[in-house]
Amino acid sequence: MKLPIVAYGDPVLRKKATDFEPQEIAGLKQLVADMYETMYNARGVGLAAPQVGLSKRLFVVDATPFDDEEPELKDFKKAFINPQIVEETGEEWPFNEGCLSIPDIREDVYRKPEVRLSYYDEDMQHHEEAFNGMAARIIQHEYDHIEGKLFTDKLSPLRKRLIEKRLNDISKGAVKVDYKMKFPAAKKGR
Numbered sequence: 001m002k003l004p005i006v007a008y009g010d011p012v013l014r015k016k017a018t019d020f021e022p023q024e025i026a027g028l029k030q031l032v033a034d035m036y037e038t039m040y041n042a043r044g045v046g047l048a049a050p051q052v053g054l055s056k057r058l059f060v061v062d063a064t065p066f067d068d069e070e071p072e073l074k075d076f077k078k079a080f081i082n083p084q085i086v087e088e089t090g091e092e093w094p095f096n097e098g099c100l101s102i103p104d105i106r107e108d109v110y111r112k113p114e115v116r117l118s119y120y121d122e123d124m125q126h127h128e129e130a131f132n133g134m135a136a137r138i139i140q141h142e143y144d145h146i147e148g149k150l151f152t153d154k155l156s157p158l159r160k161r162l163i164e165k166r167l168n169d170i171s172k173g174a175v176k177v178d179y180k181m182k183f184p185a186a187k188k189g190r
Helices: 026-041 133-148 159-170
Strands: 044-048 058-062 077-089 093-099 101-111 115-122 126-132
Touching: 026 044, 026 058, 026 077, 044 133, 058 093, 058 133, 077 133, 101 133, 101 159, 115 133, 126 133
Parallel strands: none
Antiparallel strands: 044 058, 058 077, 077 115, 093 101, 115 126
């Protein structure tokens, strides 16, 4: 089932998400499947639970679109449940990022090239794994979502001021998207 993606300005995007508890595991596989369907419908490569209105530590990624640049990303599709970053290493590098909750805005964001993550998969098997390159970047972007952070937080004060009106327009629903969204400041009856 395709879920609506919450837009910039929704308070759920600024909350630090909570872990899934054992009693909350029922229905998790269906939620993961719904998040993949939602992400693919919006042509994204990652989606975090807060982006569908659920303040839980879960995100899904599929970095396959980047396999032409990094062949090891072919079939790189994973769900990360209750993830914790253990370590980020290397010299930060820029990449032009976007976000399904902030449509039509892309900005260069600096991130470290390697990340070590402790997480559970959708079968609740524990893993500790290192990721690098584009996989690390996508994971860090989605991890920020479960920490209540957005890629726009990493911009300079000047860049933030330059996109402020566009961000406010997004929260009001004054943006064209071809996927279902919930806008926190949209006027009712539109």
